[in-house]
Amino acid sequence: MISDRVLMGPGPSNLYPEVVSAFTRPLLGHLDPDFLEVLDETCDRLRALYRTANSLTLPVSGTGSAGMEAAFVNLVGPGDVVVVGVNGLFGERMCEVAGRLGAEIVRVDAPWGEPLDAAALLAAHPSPSVIALVHAETSTGVRNDVEDVARGKGDALLLVDAVTSLGGIPFEADRWGVDLAYSGTQKCLGVPPGLSPMTVAARARASFKDRPSSWYFDLGLIARYVEGEGGRTYHHTAPVSMIFALHAGLGVVLEEGLEGAWDRHRECGQALQGGLEKLGFELVAPPEHRLPQLTTVWVPDDLGGMSEAEVRAALLYRYGIEIGAGVGPLAGRVWRIGCMGHTARLRNVELLLGALGEVLGR
Amino acid sequence: MISDRVLMGPGPSNLYPEVVSAFTRPLLGHLDPDFLEVLDETCDRLRALYRTANSLTLPVSGTGSAGMEAAFVNLVGPGDVVVVGVNGLFGERMCEVAGRLGAEIVRVDAPWGEPLDAAALLAAHPSPSVIALVHAETSTGVRNDVEDVARGKGDALLLVDAVTSLGGIPFEADRWGVDLAYSGTQKCLGVPPGLSPMTVAARARASFKDRPSSWYFDLGLIARYVEGEGGRTYHHTAPVSMIFALHAGLGVVLEEGLEGAWDRHRECGQALQGGLEKLGFELVAPPEHRLPQLTTVWVPDDLGGMSEAEVRAALLYRYGIEIGAGVGPLAGRVWRIGCMGHTARLRNVELLLGALGEVLGR
Numbered sequence: 064m065i066s067d068r069v070l071m072g073p074g075p076s077n078l079y080p081e082v083v084s085a086f087t088r089p090l091l092g093h094l095d096p097d098f099l100e101v102l103d104e105t106c107d108r109l110r111a112l113y114r115t116a117n118s119l120t121l122p123v124s125g126t127g128s129a130g131m132e133a134a135f136v137n138l139v140g141p142g143d144v145v146v147v148g149v150n151g152l153f154g155e156r157m158c159e160v161a162g163r164l165g166a167e168i169v170r171v172d173a174p175w176g177e178p179l180d181a182a183a184l185l186a187a188h189p190s191p192s193v194i195a196l197v198h199a200e201t202s203t204g205v206r207n208d209v210e211d212v213a214r215g216k217g218d219a220l221l222l223v224d225a226v227t228s229l230g231g232i233p234f235e236a237d238r239w240g241v242d243l244a245y246s247g248t249q250k251c252l253g254v255p256p257g258l259s260p261m262t263v264a265a266r267a268r269a270s271f272k273d274r275p276s277s278w279y280f281d282l283g284l285i286a287r288y289v290e291g292e293g294g295r296t297y298h299h300t301a302p303v304s305m306i307f308a309l310h311a312g313l314g315v316v317l318e319e320g321l322e323g324a325w326d327r328h329r330e331c332g333q334a335l336q337g338g339l340e341k342l343g344f345e346l347v348a349p350p351e352h353r354l355p356q357l358t359t360v361w362v363p364d365d366l367g368g369m370s371e372a373e374v375r376a377a378l379l380y381r382y383g384i385e386i387g388a389g390v391g392p393l394a395g396r397v398w399r400i401g402c403m404g405h406t407a408r409l410r411n412v413e414l415l416l417g418a419l420g421e422v423l424g425r
Numbered sequence: 426m427i428s429d430r431v432l433m434g435p436g437p438s439n440l441y442p443e444v445v446s447a448f449t450r451p452l453l454g455h456l457d458p459d460f461l462e463v464l465d466e467t468c469d470r471l472r473a474l475y476r477t478a479n480s481l482t483l484p485v486s487g488t489g490s491a492g493m494e495a496a497f498v499n500l501v502g503p504g505d506v507v508v509v510g511v512n513g514l515f516g517e518r519m520c521e522v523a524g525r526l527g528a529e530i531v532r533v534d535a536p537w538g539e540p541l542d543a544a545a546l547l548a549a550h551p552s553p554s555v556i557a558l559v560h561a562e563t564s565t566g567v568r569n570d571v572e573d574v575a576r577g578k579g580d581a582l583l584l585v586d587a588v589t590s591l592g593g594i595p596f597e598a599d600r601w602g603v604d605l606a607y608s609g610t611q612k613c614l615g616v617p618p619g620l621s622p623m624t625v626a627a628r629a630r631a632s633f634k635d636r637p638s639s640w641y642f643d644l645g646l647i648a649r650y651v652e653g654e655g656g657r658t659y660h661h662t663a664p665v666s667m668i669f670a671l672h673a674g675l676g677v678v679l680e681e682g683l684e685g686a687w688d689r690h691r692e693c694g695q696a697l698q699g700g701l702e703k704l705g706f707e708l709v710a711p712p713e714h715r716l717p718q719l720t721t722v723w724v725p726d727d728l729g730g731m732s733e734a735e736v737r738a739a740l741l742y743r744y745g746i747e748i749g750a751g752v753g754p755l756a757g758r759v760w761r762i763g764c765m766g767h768t769a770r771l772r773n774v775e776l777l778l779g780a781l782g783e784v785l786g787r
Contacts, residue, residue, distance in 0.1 A: 066453065066457070067451040072454050072456075075454060075665060077452060083448070086448035087448065087449065088427055089427065089429040090432060090437055090440050091430060092434050092437060093437070095741070097428045124488055124491070125486055125641065126661045126663075126664060127661070129486070129487065129641050131641075132639060132641040160640045160641075163636060163637070163638050255452055255666035255667070256455070256663065256665055256666075257486070257665075257667050274525060277494060277498075277638075278490075278494060278518070279490050279491050279494040298490075299488045299491070300437065300489065300609070301488075302667070303617055304448070304617035304618075305619050305666075
């Protein structure tokens with residue numbers, strides 16, 4: 064029997080029906096004019112979601128982590144100073160990715176579960192090449208204030224992980240002044256994992272390394288295919304079906320209206336967080352920096368004799384609901400409950416609250 | 426109107442109906458036990474296709490070119506000597522990828538359209554770290570003899586690009602002694618582009634770089650998720666839907682029988698090549714090293730006043746058939762006609778021959 068889940072973990076989320084339909088579309092070649100039209104429209108739709116006019120806006124051919132790697136490998140080389148805000152797993156990962164490229168990392172830590180201090184990030188080094196931070200920390204449910212960092216960045220390039228934020232909460236690439244951002248398809252876009260939507264401002268583009276250590280993620284070469292000024296130069300074969308899926312998912316978001324999608328995520332998040340508190344749960348993230356699309360709760364001491372893993376298993380096997388475990392220093396101590404993409408419906412909030420109350424006898 | 430092509434270019438090929446069905450399967454989380462079962466089975470099926478018992482056999486989360494990059498970045502670092510056989514675009518690409526990693530490249534060239542000389546590859550350097558070659562050159566339609574190189578490789582690691590060969594012609598990873606091979610999903614497997622099936626022998630694995638410059642393609646870390654000895658360690662979010670699709674495509678091949686799939690590709694290739702010669706075309710690759718799944722023909726001088734691009738456009742717009750143009754030194758001089766995956770049916774061969782004859786008035 065094929066299992067059918069309500070995906071309320073930290074991603075993937077459930078797929079919009081339109082996305083599933085898009086997968087049944089007959090395959091096209093990556094140089095077929097009809098495919099290139101879909102690709103161009105996908106990039107246009109990404110511009111609308113990122114609120115940007117950046118020409119270089121594209122789906123990178125890999126998951127969100129591929130987007131992170133593509134971002135750093137094109138901007139950072141040996142000895143470059145990179146200030147990284149770290150208050151969760153994905154800030155940690157940025158240090159690892161940039162460190163492997165030989166960058167000099169200046170870490171600015173905040174405790175997991177708390178937001179970064181923008182002033183501390185800006186004061187960490189007098190002249191960094193790049194300041195990097197995660198907008199929505201998937202490991203903690205915390206939102207970091209990108210806008211505050213952008214305002215004071217000076218000559219540094221601002222690199223933002225928008226994996227869990229894009230489409231779920233406001234992101235204003237151009238208005239804020241973000242130089243490069245990448246996202247994932249499997250969070251607030253209702254598309255399966257496999258692509259990393261990215262946008263690159265002219266300033267960041269002008270700083271691209273000449274011949275980055277990665278050929279696959281060389282955005283200068285990829286641009287010649289994606290932008291297609293004066294013809295399309297083949298780089299690698301585009302993941303056509305995934306792009307059909309992304310095209311469709313973005314279509315759903317834009318048909319609803321981007322603000323409408325933000326509202327829906329907010330409404331679901333508030334209902335979920337209110338409901339969890341009513342059930343006696345304590346939320347991890349402080350109210351001002353709490354993501355609506357990804358909620359982290361402390362695992363209660365009293366689980367009626369069950370382990371936290373058994374509670375998750377009960378949700379999975381009795382109700383077909385996936386929620387996420389904690390990671391890093393929060394492993395075993397928190398649950399992560401996502402409500403993103405097509406999952407972000409009040410009916411799923413009610414279902415989760417009911418099932419969780421039932422399992423825990425509350 | 427949604428366009429529906431007969432994909433007879435150098436890839437992607439048409440999808441098996443089972444693959445399209447698999448895409449409609451409800452999404453699962455990347456740590457869901459039911460997904461991990463599909464992933465494990467996918468890796469088992471890849472072992473059957475590669476004819477290997479290698480534990481580390483997996484779909485890399487990117488296209489075939491991502492497989493190439495993952496292969497080199499884990500095996501090659503600054504100053505390592507890499508002998509690369511170059512008789513087409515993908516051998517060239519290997520030099521570029523390995524060169525960016527700081528390897529000392531020893532090129533062994535053969536003209537595009539001719540096979541590599543195994544003896545020359547083996548004599549090129551007394552003690553290379555890696556000998557790399559492409560099994561089926563997608564840019565020329567030529568098969569290189571992997572087995573001959575494997576036999577004489579000595580202490581070098583043998584790295585093989587099997588993008589266009591896996592599932593289409595015999596590939597025997599263990600019997601030949603291939604240390605690492607990668608492929609693509611969009612050629613002989615009837616699956617869309619987006620994953621790179623890879624297999625790594627213990628010898629290659631023991632030579633993995635400790636902290637390769639790429640975090641995303643760090644196979645040592647990825648193995649902890651894919652192999653799951655003692656639990657699954659999250660690395661990046663697996664591209665779940667694409668893995669469903671690959672799982673289904675491999676299922677089709679194994680249900681037919683791998684030898685059956687080889688036979689079908691051979692039969693179609695022979696019918697196509699015979700038919701093209703009957704139409705007066707001259708084939709590029711020499712008979713002994715001619716791929717059945719990808720046929721390259723010289724563009725005739727007399728196209729009745731059409732350009733070669735116009736002929737391809739006529740096939741695309743009048744008949745919905747895609748064939749490929751030449752690349753590199755063969756640009757404008759050859760056509761590349763694929764017959765792979767679900768495209769590899771005699772009915773498509775007949776269709777192409779009929780349509781081409783019609784367009785050219787032969």
